[in-house]
Amino acid sequence: MDLTELRNANPEHWTKAAAIRALTLDAVAAANSGHSGMPMGMADVATVLFEKHLKFDAAHPNWPDRDRFILSAGHGSMLLYSLLYLTGDAQITLDQIRNFRQLGARTAGHPENFMADAIETTTGPLGQGLANSVGFAIAEEAQRARYGRKVVDHHTYVIAGDGCLMEGVSQEAITLAGRLELGKLIVFWDNNDITIDGPLDIADRTDQPMRFKSAGWQVIEIDGHDPQAIEAAIAKAKSSKKPSMIACKTHIALGHAAQDTSKGHGALTDADQLRAAKDAYGWAHGPFEVPSEVKSAWEAIGSRGASERRAWEERFAQLSERKQTEFNRAHALEPPKKLAATIRALKKQTAETQPKLATRAASEKVLEVINPVVTETIGGSADLTGSNNTKTPDLGVFLPENRKGRYIHYGIREHGMAAAMNGMALHGGIRPYGGTFMAFTDYARPAMRLAALMKVPSVFVMTHDSIGLGEDGPTHQPVEHLAISRATPNTYVFRPADMVETAEAWELALSFRASPSVLALTRQGVPTVRGDHKTKNLTAQGGYVLAEAEAKRRAILIATGSEVSLAMEAKALLEAEGIGTRVVSMPCMELFAEQDETYRRRVLPAGPVRVGIEAAVRDGGWDRLLLGERGREAKAGFVGMTGFGASAPAGELFEHFGITAQAAAERVRDLLG
Amino acid sequence: MDLTELRNANPEHWTKAAAIRALTLDAVAAANSGHSGMPMGMADVATVLFEKHLKFDAAHPNWPDRDRFILSAGHGSMLLYSLLYLTGDAQITLDQIRNFRQLGARTAGHPENFMADAIETTTGPLGQGLANSVGFAIAEEAQRARYGRKVVDHHTYVIAGDGCLMEGVSQEAITLAGRLELGKLIVFWDNNDITIDGPLDIADRTDQPMRFKSAGWQVIEIDGHDPQAIEAAIAKAKSSKKPSMIACKTHIALGHAAQDTSKGHGALTDADQLRAAKDAYGWAHGPFEVPSEVKSAWEAIGSRGASERRAWEERFAQLSERKQTEFNRAHALEPPKKLAATIRALKKQTAETQPKLATRAASEKVLEVINPVVTETIGGSADLTGSNNTKTPDLGVFLPENRKGRYIHYGIREHGMAAAMNGMALHGGIRPYGGTFMAFTDYARPAMRLAALMKVPSVFVMTHDSIGLGEDGPTHQPVEHLAISRATPNTYVFRPADMVETAEAWELALSFRASPSVLALTRQGVPTVRGDHKTKNLTAQGGYVLAEAEAKRRAILIATGSEVSLAMEAKALLEAEGIGTRVVSMPCMELFAEQDETYRRRVLPAGPVRVGIEAAVRDGGWDRLLLGERGREAKAGFVGMTGFGASAPAGELFEHFGITAQAAAERVRDLLG
Structure with a gap:
């Protein structure tokens, strides 16, 4: 790769992209951990996307009609963090970049959506971002249909690597997107021929363009370091009714000694090589240093969408009040009254x-x-x-x-x-x-x-x-x-x-x-076990007393789902023998665990024997309820599964595996001695 | 579909295939459960495969050099069971067919490999059989390279439906097979345009032939009801160095009122429609009845490979004794001495x-x-x-x-x-x-x-x-x-x-x-915690006393993996305070649970407080060890994770989440009161 030629051909573009590359090298070196090569390889694509196409306003990362940018190849997180810092995101500051991968920093090893408003999704497990993006694009189409294109009209952009495309979920995602004709979904494939184990070729020779075409996608193949080609490809992708895949031929770890190698995928921390790479970029600045004119140019990109956002706000204000309320309520995840x-x-x-x-x-x-x-x-x-x-x-x-x-x-x-x-x-x-x-x-x-x-x-x-x-x-x-x-x-x-x-x-x-x-x-x-109407949502307590003991309370049956009615039958058997039996329905163990101790003790007092009933393995939280919560090993039993099931009519299986009211009652009798 | 034409064109073939269809209809009707349509649609392909190409000897289903037949579309299990019964398999008898999907029968709802020797793998979860088949084909290549083609030289045949091909794992499987050039892998795609929710088109429009070609496969497209085309396609597939996909255009539930509909995918049990389908097949026999000449024709297919098997045994006997022993040992899963x-x-x-x-x-x-x-x-x-x-x-x-x-x-x-x-x-x-x-x-x-x-x-x-x-x-x-x-x-x-x-x-x-x-x-x-060499495999007991208390035993620390050394450090802290502390290493909870009560009690006696240490959630079996096994809630604690982790250097994370020797010691002190 002749970097000089690239630099000279598009010097302004080059400098902006170099800022990403330099920040990546510095952050990974400081953390002594991370993945340098992908941001270095995809910096040109990302720069063009952000500068020429991406609709966003860095000051308002939650603007609902922004374009979504999803870094499916999440290990290249420094690409995203660099872009956010450079464009002026309020949360991803230089200090955050310096603390890449450190405890408490927003700049986690892989992008985590809850760390900053501008991080759309959590990626790193490969293929997930790409598969999420199908949902993003569906949401956009669905909301556009409901609210009109004046308030919903944006694209979903994804950067995916070979890892994403080799994961099976990518096939599910792209065939679904193809069938649903999600034309506003645009995926950049970082086509660098390298994976961790070595050249991609040792494990894969898939013709990705052919594969995407078979799924109903438009495919555009470009040099991923040519800004004009990138810009044109995105324009072409935006005009298609099909989802588009832009195959970007790139060099991983561009300009570094590890360029085009699997070593380049990982953390490039050698100080001399780092300096040499920066020299090759013509980047004569210190660690984490971005000259103000470069930062300004990037910040201009970050504020480029401000007027568009304001115009959007005006259009949104023209919606009926009902529509506005509905839109805002749904976005706030508030259930309707x-x-x-x-x-x-x-x-x-x-x-x-x-x-x-x-x-x-x-x-x-x-x-x-x-x-x-x-x-x-x-x-x-x-x-x-x-x-x-x-x-x-x-x-x-x-x-x-x-x-x-x-x-x-x-x-x-x-x-x-x-x-x-x-x-x-x-x-x-x-x-x-x-x-x-x-x-x-x-x-x-x-x-x-x-x-x-x-x-x-x-x-x-x-x-x-x-x-x-x-x-x-x-x-x-x-x-x-x-x-x-x-x-x-x-x-x-x-x-x-x-x-x-x-x-x-x-x-x-x-x-x-x-x-x-x-x-x-x-x-x-x-059967209905809650025949007695209660206004209150009892399930909200996780578990509750469904039926109190009639005779003196000597047993508590705890059950979930289809086994609650078995517990009720077992109770009837036991009460007929004078064994007072409480039945606790436990529809949600997590909510029960969140209740205060007083409530939990009221539901599960010490003393009576306890038998859990669930047609599943005991590992599913049962020991906590049977042995914990004031329970005792000698007074606890479980009626459920201990291995895999079998093929037969359901009723026979419950008998076969001993998940019956009789078995539960017998377990109680055994424990009572 | 003009069945008469099909019947007349290839009457002998037709009758054999009709036996599969009739048995399927009868078995599903008797079970009132199952999937009729797939066996009815793929009966022609399967018949030709078994009659003309599949190398097998029904009397010796474990013959190592048999071709493998994998029904990836496992819901069509009656296709496999019919084939096995008809060809004379000793385990899948007519009685088994009559008891399709009943408790104790070998003819489970989906094929289960442990139910009969001739069932190669367990399928039903879609895509698994196809993905298994890549392993089968790798194993064949690897063993052929080692033992020579005189003793290892067979094909792997797979029937896969749209469900298999929509699952992501299919993409992983076919791209791996394509890269590895597993030329002896041959997949039949049951291309019937139907899924459970309706026409395939509502969810998928993938060009499967193009997709397989993009993965390096040979693709052959045929009418899946034309025996000559099927036979020729298999021959062509066998001659290719690439894995082959034979796209078989079929009609699901062929000849039934539900043909070509999603209803046809499921259990076709209506008696009149069943009779009408059999009439259309020209099948004038009672339920589960296969005329002896048809059964004989099928059994001839089942024994067709006998001479080839015997020839193979002679060739195998010519291997060196060492090779024979090695081959048999590996197949018997016996580790070398x-x-x-x-x-x-x-x-x-x-x-x-x-x-x-x-x-x-x-x-x-x-x-x-x-x-x-x-x-x-x-x-x-x-x-x-x-x-x-x-x-x-x-x-x-x-x-x-x-x-x-x-x-x-x-x-x-x-x-x-x-x-x-x-x-x-x-x-x-x-x-x-x-x-x-x-x-x-x-x-x-x-x-x-x-x-x-x-x-x-x-x-x-x-x-x-x-x-x-x-x-x-x-x-x-x-x-x-x-x-x-x-x-x-x-x-x-x-x-x-x-x-x-x-x-x-x-x-x-x-x-x-x-x-x-x-x-x-x-x-x-x-660090090495087992510095004291023991010949015996202590891990085989699941858990064992790694270090005995020095002072009077008041605490037991149970830990696994990286936390065992923390337990040893905590022990040192506690012993220094006069708190005698045993450390139990628990490398395999399942093996520990299999030990007898006496041993378990020796390792985990009642009395001392217990603290479990594992950098994971407590749900992973800990309550059984801490509260069960003679433990008590008031005397048990756990040092581990309660939620997701974070991005930071490992040492800091252990501190941050409180998984330290100090924390474990502190927990012991708290419990001792």
Whole structure:
């Protein structure tokens, strides 16, 4: 690579891009950690994008109609931090850059959305940003359809590397984006032929342009160091009705001794080589030093969108007051006031009719009253719509010809669905929910974890939540998945017992602003256990006394979901023998743990024997409730699964695995001695 | 579709295929559950494959050189069961077919490899079979290179549907197969344009042929109901050096009223429609009835390979005795006798030198002595070779030009890697291990779960196992992943404290024949805590007393991995205060739980206070050890993580999150009151 030629061809551009490269080298050297090569390779693309195309106002990073910039190749975080600092972001200051990767700094090793307003999403686990971006682009289309292009009209730009494109989720993302014709989604592929293990070729020879074309994308191939080509490619991408992939041929660690090598991917900290690279850039400034004229030029880029933003504000003010309120409420993640009354009314009606139905079917009935009220929901399923019961009649299907549709047929793409949901939530204005079988939590895991880490309130509707799934067998029967989601920080796992608890769980899930929810719902029918109407949302306490002991209290049965009715049956058996038995329904262990000690003690007093009942492995938080919370090993038992399930009708499986009222009662008798 | 024309064009073929369709209809109707449409759509392809190409001997389903047939679209299990019954498999009898999806039957809802010898892998979670097949094909190439084509020379055939191809893992699988030029891998795509939610088009418009070509595959497009075209396509596929995808245009639920609809995907149980379909097939036989001439024709197919198998046995007998023994030992998953002595010697040497190094580096040193002895290993990493320390110098890289290479650069494909590993193990003759960062357990989860369910001893080398990963931050720091793997049935999770335990863990992992292992290894250096050499593999007990209390025993510290040395430091602090403290190292909770009560009580007696130390969430089995096993809530504490990590140097993070010897000692003092 002849840097001199590049410098001379576009000196102003070069200097701005060099600022990114120099800051990257300095920050990584100071941290003695990080990834230098990607920002150095993609600095030209990013500079042109920010200077010529990206619609943003650095002073207002939350401007709703800004273009979104997503660094899917999150290890190149210094590219993003450099851009934010240079353009004048108030949060990513030079001091933050100096403290790259240090405790308490906003400049974490990989970009974290909660560290600065201008960081759109958390990336680093490869492919996630790209898959989020599909959700961002869906959100834009959906909101544009609702509010009009005067207030919603922006692009989603993504930088993705070979790592992103090799991850399977990228295929789910790009085929979904292609089908949905998300024309305002523009992906830059950092085509540098290098991965950590060596030349890309040792592991991959995919023809990426052909692959993207097969998914319905426009593909533009350019020299990623040629500013004119970059600018033209973006212009062409913006004019397409298809999503666009711009393949940018670049040199990783451009200008450094490690250029075009896998070493260049990592932390380039050698002082001499660092100096030599800066010399090659013609960058004669000290560490972290950006000459004021360069900084000014960048700040001008940062304020370039200010007038556009102001014009937008004027246009927004012309919306009807109702529309403005709705827009702002949805962006603030505030549930509509009517939600509480709607849920209450449904609960009351349910208590009266006491239906026996699967909680997945209950969930559908709840959604039927929620979706007309909470109009910011966008639902969907990974090709299990009829099984997940996620579609209500009013939603309509989101397709190119119907951008007002609020239901997405995600296809058999659980991972891509979950990541797209996160993207919608991060975009703002949308509350996404999406369904699959609970066993396929596994497929969606990387994105479900990120929902928790990123603090976004995605709602994962996981049906067929136990061996109650029946004949499809152990591949489809979750046993460890409640444990998996419960072990994940900042995740609320609801396993409602009936339609009343299902309604309460939905109300809570839609009220969260910074936590995802998992709704674990049955395939099989369950009776109403909350026949006694209470206005209060009892599920909000996590666990509560569903039925008090009649005889002297000697046992407490704690159960969730479909096993709560078994607990009620076991209680009846035990009471008939004079063993007073309390039944505690525990729809959400995390909320129960958040209650104060007094409440928890009231629900789970010391003394009586305790038996937990859940058609899943005990690891899912049960020891805490059975042995902790004033419990004792000698007085505690568990009725559940100890291994994988089997293929048979559900009823037979519950018998086979000994998850029955009789077994629970027997366990109590054993413990009472 | 004009069935009469099809029937008349190839009457003998038609009748054989009709037997599959009729059995499918009958079995699904009897079970009132299952998926009829796929077997009905793909019966022609399967019939031609089995009749004309598949090398197998139904009487010897374990013949090592058989072709492998993998039904990736596992919901169409009746296709496989029909084929096995018809060709005379001893395990899949007519009685089994009649008991489709019933408790105790081998004919589970989705094919399960442990139910019958002829079922190569467990499928149903979509894309897994396809991704396994890459491992099968790698195993074939690797063994052919080692033993010669006279004893190893077979194909891997896969049937995949749109579901398989929409799952992200399919992209990882096909790009890996394309790069590795696995020419003996042949995939049939059931191109029927239907998914559960409706026409495929509502969710996907991918040009699959173009996509496969972009991954380096040969693509052949045919009418999936034309036997001559099918036969010719397979012949063409077999002659290619590239993997081949045969796009088979088919009609789901062919000949049934539900043909070409999403209803046809599911259980077709209507009696009248069933009869009408059979009429259309010209199939005038009762339920589960296959006329003897049809059965005989199929059985002839089943025994077609007998002479080839016998010839193979003669060729195998001509191998050197050493080669035969090695081949049989590896296929029987018996570790070589030398392994134990090799590990012992390494342990002895380690006890003498007492190195301080990361357990991932220790793992590399262990592999350096293992790989020359356990020659059936095939290692690899998802593009983190230098970080996972998975490559030893003797292995060589598996590539088209070096099929003897025993190391695979999987690329950034954690999921595809794990699934391919499972495929190698299932193929037989290979012990696969593969590495990534432990946080990316999430990406590999669907295949890791299946390893456990399928009972295959894949070894997942998960490095950077805590906040000790440092600056890369919370996206890359596992906190819940120990809990996730520990909650998974039939999975052994090892978190060794030092090089001695790492060696012991590897010895155990390589001795398992029916369980996968997860090795959780540190990024950061740890001291040798097992300086006192013991010949016995103490890790085999799961947990053991590493250091006995010196003063009167009042506390037990239980720790794993990098936190064992913290426990030793805490012990020193406490003993200095006269608080006698035992340290228990707990490298494998599952093995500890398998020890008898007497042993467990000896290690964890009632009485002393207990503090667990692990840089992860408490959910990972800790309550069982702290509150169970004779423990008590009032006398138990935990020092670990309660949420996600942060980006900073590792040492600072341990301080920041309070995972220190001081904190552990303080917790003990608090509990002692």
